[in-house]
Amino acid sequence: MNSKVISFDSIDSTNDFLKRNWRKLNNFTICWALTQTKGKGRNGRSWFSPKGGLWFSILFKPRKIFSDVNLYTKISSIALCKFFEKLSLEPIIKWPNDIYIKRKKIAGILTETIFGESNVAVIVGIGVNINNDIPSELRDKAVSLKQITDREYNLHITLRKIVGYIFRIYNLRSKKTGIATIIKMWKKRLFPKEGEEIKVMLNDEIHKVKVLKIFENYIEVLNDKRILKINSGEIII
Numbered sequence: 001m002n003s004k005v006i007s008f009d010s011i012d013s014t015n016d017f018l019k020r021n022w023r024k025l026n027n028f029t030i031c032w033a034l035t036q037t038k039g040k041g042r043n044g045r046s047w048f049s050p051k052g053g054l055w056f057s058i059l060f061k062p063r064k065i066f067s068d069v070n071l072y073t074k075i076s077s078i079a080l081c082k083f084f085e086k087l088s089l090e091p092i093i094k095w096p097n098d099i100y101i102k103r104k105k106i107a108g109i110l111t112e113t114i115f116g117e118s119n120v121a122v123i124v125g126i127g128v129n130i131n132n133d134i135p136s137e138l139r140d141k142a143v144s145l146k147q148i149t150d151r152e153y154n155l156h157i158t159l160r161k162i163v164g165y166i167f168r169i170y171n172l173r174s175k176k177t178g179i180a181t182i183i184k185m186w187k188k189r190l191f192p193k194e195g196e197e198i199k200v201m202l203n204d205e206i207h208k209v210k211v212l213k214i215f216e217n218y219i220e221v222l223n224d225k226r227i228l229k230i231n232s233g234e235i236i237i
């Protein structure tokens with residue numbers, strides 16, 4: 001896929017750069033920054049983006065948007081897993097789309113959609129802890145690739161590899177069973193799975209529950225004969 005990379009030493013947020021400029025940029029433009037001063041996470045959280053991490057966003061300007069915009073996020077989470085799997089690591093996608101290795105978060109994805117008068121843009125922002133150190137207060141929750149493998153990585157090559165996987169998986173969409181294949185690849189790596197028993201934190205207490213069904217915005221679980229809806233923050237990995 002032919003994509004232009006616009007890079008910065010520092011920017012507020014690579015997602016916001018594409019949001020400001022999407023009209024004049026081409027499909028598949030990538031914005032990459034060595035640091036972000038206002039990196040954004042999901043649910044209005046901020047995303048700490050120091051030097052050494054990989055912080056980038058991809059602009060999609062599809063003629064026809066997938067009816068499920070979450071598919072862009074799913075494609076990116078599979079691509080991140082494939083990158084880590086190639087390094088003989090065992091990543092999982094913690095529902096809905098956080099990437100974990102050894103029970104700690106290594107990457108996150110923030111997808112935003114913009115509707116113009118006649119067209120639409122999808123911005124997929126990806127943050128991966130590569131060579132950056134994790135601040136002590138986050139060390140029990142987050143990890144970097146350097147910490148796991150004890151070596152540093154070239155960020156440019158890493159970006160190219162991850163983007164290569166994203167476009168390869170994205171290209172499956174035009175095949176007849178492409179979307180079903182993408183969902184299958186995502187489910188294979190997903191935690192939790194339907195039917196699985198997991199631990200969740202409800203009202204400050206740990207409960208063992210059975211996963212009944214996974215929806216886009218919540219998971220239905222069985223807790224003591226009661227059916228509950230839980231969100232991602234409640235799942236214990």
Ligand code: BTN
Binds near residue numbers: 041042049055057107
């Ligand atoms: C999350 O897990 O909460 C999502 C984190 C997404 C962070 C990336 S870093 C590059 C892009 N620019 C942003 O401001 N956020 C995303």
